[in-house]
Amino acid sequence: MKTVAFHLQKGGVGKxxxxxxxxxxxxRKGKTIILDLDPQGNLSSWTLTESPKWELAAVLFGRVETAAAILATPTPNLDILPTFGLDGELKLYGENQLASEPFIFCDLMEGLGALGYEYAVMDLSPGMGRLERAALIASDMVYTPMTPEAFSLDGIDIFKAELARTTKAMKRGPTHRGIIVNAFDSRIEQHKAIMSQAWELQGFELYTIPVDPCFRKAQADCVPIQALAKGKAPKPETLAEIKKIGEAICR
Ligand SMILES: Nc1ncnc2c1ncn2[C@@H]1O[C@H](COP(=O)(O)OP(=O)(O)OP(=O)(O)O)[C@@H](O)[C@H]1O
Ligand SMILES: [Mg+2]
Known part of the structure; x- marks a missing residue:
């Protein structure tokens, strides 16, 4: 199973x-599971239309078997271990029990591989706390979304340094594969300037997603961007870039 995390410590960048x-x-390529690791539960609310009986935190606390907490989404081949922010259980787990079992996500990934999943996708919350570090060390690769604004490249440097520190301390960690410049507007000079600096970063795949209202619309309608009705459909550049990232993850 390949495990990919989307993370940057900054909020609202498109994780x-x-x-x-x-x-x-x-x-579309293989059996996939989402792990919603953000106590806000945004990806679960986007992906599911009903509240689940169990959430990811119940698996971590050992209250339920992993398989019993997995829910199918309306997309074929796409399941989720959800989080619903109401009672803050995931946050509670991260602040307490996780300290004594820092490799729990590595074990969880092994279990998901044994259940036949080919890909696991983790959405993390902003920040770089114990929960985010434990999830990152259980990932094979991480992609960093950023928005092209002042200090965004400093944010990438901070992320790289944090990742290196975590990898050294835990003796394992993901490959930082790519940077995704999100909500890019080619008419804005500052965006163009940051993009050209981003091109100079060495050792990363680099992707650009334009400003595209499809994300807001898809989240409001609880459907994937790829399944939006015609009038709301994503820009061709958005779809092409998302497809390219998917192909890179599979390689
Ligand atoms: N390319 C884009 N163009 C326009 N709007 C976008 C784009 N990408 C994301 N958005 C919108 O920006 C907002 C923030 O995106 P999102 O929730 O994905 O960020 P996040 O990094 O997950 O935030 P958080 O740090 O709170 O978890 C959402 O309303 C989303 O619909
Ligand atoms: Mg988020």
Missing amino acids: TSLSGAIAYELA
């Missing part, structure tokens, strides 16, 4: 939007 869109692409 949830991109992980949701890319999970849909991966589900």
Whole structure:
């Protein structure tokens, strides 16, 4: 099983939007599971139309078997271990029990592989706490979404340094595969300037997603961007770039 995380410590850069869109692409290629690791539960609310009986935190606390907490989404081949933010169980787990079992997500991934999943996609919350670090060390690769604004490249440097520290301390960690410049507007000079600096970063796949209202619309309608009705459909550049990221993850 290949495990991919979408993360940057900064909020609102498109982690949830991109992980949701890319999970849909991966589900076209093989059995895929989303792990909603954000206590806000945004990806679960986007993907599911009903509240689940169990959430991911119940699996982590050992209250339910993993298989019993997995839910099918309306997309074929795409399942989810959801989080619903109401009672803050995931946050509670991260702040307490996780300290004594820092490799729990590595074990969880092994279990998901044994259940036949080919891809696992993790949406993380902003910040770089114990929960995010434990999830990152259980990933094979991480893609970093960023929005092209002041200090965004500093944010990438901070992320790289945090990832290196975590990998060193835990003796394992993901490959930082790519940077996704999200909500790019080619008419804005600052966006163009940041993009050209991003091209100079070495050792990364680089992708650009334009400003595209499809994400907001898909999240409001609880459907994948790829399944939006004609008048609301994504820009061709958005779809092409999402497809390219999906193909890179599969390689
Ligand atoms: N390319 C885009 N063009 C326009 N709007 C976008 C784009 N990508 C994401 N958005 C919108 O921006 C908002 C923030 O996106 P999203 O929730 O995916 O970010 P996030 O990094 O997951 O946020 P958080 O840090 O709170 O988890 C959402 O309303 C989403 O619909
Ligand atoms: Mg999010």
